[in-house]
Amino acid sequence: MPNTHEVTNQVPPLTGHDVSADPALLESLRREGAGWAEAEVRELGVLAGGEQAQEWGRLAERNSPVLHTHDRYGHRVDEVEFHPYWHELMTVAVRHGLHGAPWRDERPGAHVARAAKVFVWGQADPGHLCPISMTYAAVPALRSQPDLAEVYEPLLTSPFYDFGLREPTSKRGVIAGMSMTEKQGGSDVRANTTRAVPTGEDGFYTLTGHKWFTSAPMSDVFLTLAQAPGGLSCFLVPRVLPDGTRNAIRLQRLKDKLGNRSNASSEIEYEGALGRLVGEEGRGVATIIRMVNMTRLDCAVSSASGMRQGLVQAVHHATHRSAFGARLADQPLMTNVLADLAVEAEAATIASLRLAGAVDRAAAGDTEEELLRRIGLAVTKYWVCKRAPAHAAEALECLGGNGYVEDSGLPRLYRESPLPSIWEGSGNVAALDVLRAMGRQPQAVDAFFAEIDRAAGADRRLDAATARLRKDLGDPGDAAAVQYRARRLVERMALVLQGSLLVRHGHPAVADAFCASRLDSDWGIAFGTLPPGVDTSTIIARGTPAAA
Known part of the structure; x- marks a missing residue:
C-alpha cells in the first residue's frame, strides 16, 4: 500500500533560536548607550526563543484567566486565577527588571536596556507585559507624591515577583495597574464620573464609581482617576488595606478580548474604596500623563517586537518551503514581500530604541531630548502601532494556509x-496629541527637525521629503483643516524620522529601500511593492533567525 502520510516539504519548528540576534536591535542598543546590557539582553533572547518559554506563552494564552467573584461559601473574593505559566513569565520579567530597573539603575542607557529586554521577552508572550509596563510607568507618576514614592518605589522596582492578596508594604515586590477609562468617556478621561470624597484624614479619600477598563486587576495597587472637590485627581488605590482587610474594589467581569488573552482586563466598581491622593487635587491628568508617556514607549517597542517576530517566522517558512519548483525564499515576488516586511520592522525598531534613548537623556536633564521625546514618541506610537496589524497579516500570509x-x-x-x-x-488620540504638542511647545517641532537634519545631504529623497514636510507644517491652515489632515501629517513625520535614522545609522541596503519606497513615492499600498534595484538578499539576511 502507498504511504499516504509521509511528511515532505514541511517547515521545521522555529524553536531554540536567539530572538535577540537582531542586527537592528543590537546596533541600536549599543548606539543609544546601553551596550553594557547586551549580555543580559542576549541571555533573555535565548530564553524567549527557547521551547520552554514559547510553551509558557502558548499555554498562558490558550488558558485565559478566570474570575472568581465569590468563594464556595458565598463570600466575596474578587480573585482572578491565572495559568501557572503566567507566573513563570512574570517571574522572569521582574527578575530581569522589565518592570522597573531604570528607576533603580543610574547608568546611562538604562531605559534603552529595558526597552531591548521588553522587545525580546515579549516574543515569548506579550500579554503579561501589560502589568509589567504599567508597573514601570507608575513610578514617575508616584513621584508627584514624594512620601508615597518613598514607600512604594522600592517595592515597584524590586526584582521579586510576589503574587498574592496581601497588604502591599508587607510584600517583597508589588505590581501596579491603571484604572482610568469609564464607559461614558473612554479616552476622554475628563468625562469620568467616579467620585472621590475626603475622609477627613489628610490625603485619604473614598472612591465610588465604575471603571470600564482596568487591566491586570490582580495588581497590588492601582493608579486611578476620580472627581475630587477640586476637580479630576489621581489616586493610589491598594487592593488590601493596612489592616489586612480587602479594599472595596469589586471585579464585575473580565473582558472577552480579541487578543492579549493571557492577561486579564476587567470592569471594576469602587464601592467606597479607600485611596490616597497623588499630586494635587484637580491635577489628575497632568499626574497620570507621566504614566501614559512611559506606556506609550512600550506600545511602540512592543509593536516593533511583533513585527520582528512575524518577519522571522515568514523568512523561516520561506527558507524551508518549496513551491513551483523552487524555494519560496528564492522566488522574486516573495523576496520583495520579505524584504518589505524587513524594512518596516527595522524602521520600527530603530525609531523605538532612539526614543528610549531620548527618555534616558531627558531624565539626565537634556532639554532638547525631552522635546524630541515629547513629540517623537507621539509620532512614533501612532505610526508604528498603526503599521503592526498590516505587517502581521502579511507575515501570516507568507505561510499560506499554514499561517x-x-x-x-x-x-x-x-x-x-x-x-x-x-x-x-487610539490612532486619532495619538495624532491629535502630536498637534497638541506642536501648539503648546513649538520648540518641540524645532527639536524634531534638528534630529531629522542630522542626516541632511546624505540622501536626496530624504531631503526632498523633509522639505515637503517642513513646508506643510509651516503653513498648516486653520484648526479644522489641520485636524482633518492630522493622520497624514503625522504619518509623514514618522516616515521622515525613520528615514533619517536609517540613513544615519541603518544598513545601507535597508536605508536605500526605505527611501526608495516610503519617501520617493515608488511604493504600493500592499507589502511586496518595493521598486526595482533594491538589495533584497542583504535585507532578508538580516531577518533570518539565528540558532541559540
Missing part, C-alpha cells in the same frame, strides 16, 4: 497586533 492555523503562532500574533494602537489612546 491561518493556530499551531503556527501567527494568528495569536495577528490578534495581538491592534492592541498597542488602541492602548493609551
Whole structure:
C-alpha cells in the first residue's frame, strides 16, 4: 500500500533560536548607550526563543484567566486565577527588571536596556507585559507624591515577583495597574464620573464609581482617576488595606478580548474604596500623563517586537518551503514581500530604541531630548502601532494556509497586533496629541527637525521629503483643516524620522529601500511593492533567525 502520510516539504519548528540576534536591535542598543546590557539582553533572547518559554506563552494564552467573584461559601473574593505559566513569565520579567530597573539603575542607557529586554521577552508572550509596563510607568507618576514614592518605589522596582492578596508594604515586590477609562468617556478621561470624597484624614479619600477598563486587576495597587472637590485627581488605590482587610474594589467581569488573552482586563466598581491622593487635587491628568508617556514607549517597542517576530517566522517558512519548483525564499515576488516586511520592522525598531534613548537623556536633564521625546514618541506610537496589524497579516500570509492555523503562532500574533494602537489612546488620540504638542511647545517641532537634519545631504529623497514636510507644517491652515489632515501629517513625520535614522545609522541596503519606497513615492499600498534595484538578499539576511 502507498504511504499516504509521509511528511515532505514541511517547515521545521522555529524553536531554540536567539530572538535577540537582531542586527537592528543590537546596533541600536549599543548606539543609544546601553551596550553594557547586551549580555543580559542576549541571555533573555535565548530564553524567549527557547521551547520552554514559547510553551509558557502558548499555554498562558490558550488558558485565559478566570474570575472568581465569590468563594464556595458565598463570600466575596474578587480573585482572578491565572495559568501557572503566567507566573513563570512574570517571574522572569521582574527578575530581569522589565518592570522597573531604570528607576533603580543610574547608568546611562538604562531605559534603552529595558526597552531591548521588553522587545525580546515579549516574543515569548506579550500579554503579561501589560502589568509589567504599567508597573514601570507608575513610578514617575508616584513621584508627584514624594512620601508615597518613598514607600512604594522600592517595592515597584524590586526584582521579586510576589503574587498574592496581601497588604502591599508587607510584600517583597508589588505590581501596579491603571484604572482610568469609564464607559461614558473612554479616552476622554475628563468625562469620568467616579467620585472621590475626603475622609477627613489628610490625603485619604473614598472612591465610588465604575471603571470600564482596568487591566491586570490582580495588581497590588492601582493608579486611578476620580472627581475630587477640586476637580479630576489621581489616586493610589491598594487592593488590601493596612489592616489586612480587602479594599472595596469589586471585579464585575473580565473582558472577552480579541487578543492579549493571557492577561486579564476587567470592569471594576469602587464601592467606597479607600485611596490616597497623588499630586494635587484637580491635577489628575497632568499626574497620570507621566504614566501614559512611559506606556506609550512600550506600545511602540512592543509593536516593533511583533513585527520582528512575524518577519522571522515568514523568512523561516520561506527558507524551508518549496513551491513551483523552487524555494519560496528564492522566488522574486516573495523576496520583495520579505524584504518589505524587513524594512518596516527595522524602521520600527530603530525609531523605538532612539526614543528610549531620548527618555534616558531627558531624565539626565537634556532639554532638547525631552522635546524630541515629547513629540517623537507621539509620532512614533501612532505610526508604528498603526503599521503592526498590516505587517502581521502579511507575515501570516507568507505561510499560506499554514499561517491561518493556530499551531503556527501567527494568528495569536495577528490578534495581538491592534492592541498597542488602541492602548493609551487610539490612532486619532495619538495624532491629535502630536498637534497638541506642536501648539503648546513649538520648540518641540524645532527639536524634531534638528534630529531629522542630522542626516541632511546624505540622501536626496530624504531631503526632498523633509522639505515637503517642513513646508506643510509651516503653513498648516486653520484648526479644522489641520485636524482633518492630522493622520497624514503625522504619518509623514514618522516616515521622515525613520528615514533619517536609517540613513544615519541603518544598513545601507535597508536605508536605500526605505527611501526608495516610503519617501520617493515608488511604493504600493500592499507589502511586496518595493521598486526595482533594491538589495533584497542583504535585507532578508538580516531577518533570518539565528540558532541559540
